[in-house]
Amino acid sequence: MAADPILVLQMHRMGDLILTFPLLVRLRQLWPQNPLWVVAEPAFFEQLMPLAPDAVFFPSSHCEALAMRRYAAAINLSSSPVAAQTMARLESPVKLGPVANGNSLHIQGFWQLYRTALTQNNHANAFHWADLHLLDLAPSPSLACVGHSRPTPAGTRRVGLVLGASEAAKRPDAGFWARLALRLAAADLTPIFLGGKGEMELGQEVAQRTGLTQANLCGKLTLREVAALMGTLDLCVTPDTGPMHLADFLGVPVLNLSMGPVHARETGPSASDQWVLRAAMSCVGCWQCTRGRLYCKQAFLPAPVAKIIMDIHTGLATATAPTVTDAKGLALYRTGRDALGLHTLRRVSTQPEASCRPLLEDVWQAAFLYLYDSTQEALLRQRLTLLHTTHPRLAQSLAEHIARLCAICSNHLKQRSPLPDDFWRRQPGMIRLFTGHMHMFLQNTVFSDQGWHMAVQRLAALAPLFANPA
CATH class of the missing domain: 3.40.50.2000 (Glycogen Phosphorylase B;)
Structure with a gap:
């Protein structure tokens, strides 16, 4: 019996499709026996197929038929409503990315939600999009096993x-x-x-x-x-x-x-x-x-x-x-x-x-790595210590804003009230990457008690480290 395919939905521009190629390579490593199917724009994939990793490409017009079957894994990298609706209808034990949920969207996957929350809020982001495509595929945020090519000149001038x-x-x-x-x-x-x-x-x-x-x-x-x-x-x-x-x-x-x-x-x-x-x-x-x-x-x-x-x-x-x-x-x-x-x-x-911006970007990168995998605590402490040493006033202000955010969220949890739509935008720029992610996470859970508890739990884990990383 043939193995269930792996489905990737990437219906954006040429550059977005090429940034998906490392993901296709990784999926082939993880599921070597499963066919790899990709939905993309024909104007791009028809020309890129000879260069792309081994996969079968489909135009978006095939989504209706593709939604009728089962997959070993399905990953949506598109903002298209058609892609989200396809994800909602298909069967798969692994679904990552936007999935239609009635009139709203549910983002599945820690890093897929992180990537979605970057919209209009990416100033302190330190993750490459090609890496974000890969990180939900393993419990440890390590891509050391993923090969990356190195450039070579042709010698032609x-x-x-x-x-x-x-x-x-x-x-x-x-x-x-x-x-x-x-x-x-x-x-x-x-x-x-x-x-x-x-x-x-x-x-x-x-x-x-x-x-x-x-x-x-x-x-x-x-x-x-x-x-x-x-x-x-x-x-x-x-x-x-x-x-x-x-x-x-x-x-x-x-x-x-x-x-x-x-x-x-x-x-x-x-x-x-x-x-x-x-x-x-x-x-x-x-x-x-x-x-x-x-x-x-x-x-x-x-x-x-x-x-x-x-x-x-x-x-x-x-x-x-x-x-x-x-x-x-x-x-x-x-x-x-x-x-x-x-x-x-x-x-x-x-x-x-x-x-100080590169250091701030590195700190938030380590913070999200730690929230995904607690074994990355040493990395977060190391980067926070460097920030405290080189930019002590910024580090102190950052810790104070995190502590204040803990209090704000605790009050909302007690009152069982959702956050206002502009909540994340009204927070100081140095923590806005986190508040944007937290706000979208709570929206993703429909501000449920479980979602609130997890958000506060994450804040409680970060607050003492930001205050004193030593």
């Missing part, structure tokens, strides 16, 4: 420039790309302009400004051909977009120009030894810009970015650690993996990190 992104705010303009390409060409590098049909006009403008008409391949290649061409690159310079994730998955060295409403710790390159360049501003990594203009985008100037590209290329060409320094107003990072196998972003600079 070709540098791909991915011109477009889903929003104009997330990509440089034509003038930037043109000046950058001319500087690279002057350094005996060969720029290649990459993009889909949506970037044809942009590609033509950059080609006209530079005179590099042969470099413009925007709209001229299929996705499979783009993937093949990426294998000939020494480096791919790209905003946070689908082709960036494709290059990263294929093992192409990447320099991610991270600008606009994107967070490099959650959707930047996931492989180790990639590069991320973003503005040296405390507001980077927002969900949506609330400022009058995109200061993070204005920090990117062609000359210093070209210098960074050339320094990285020299290191890749000589197989040595390149000497790369930050440019004014920009911060350069290198991706990696920690002892748990989780994605990391380490600043490459001779100057010490002045902002």
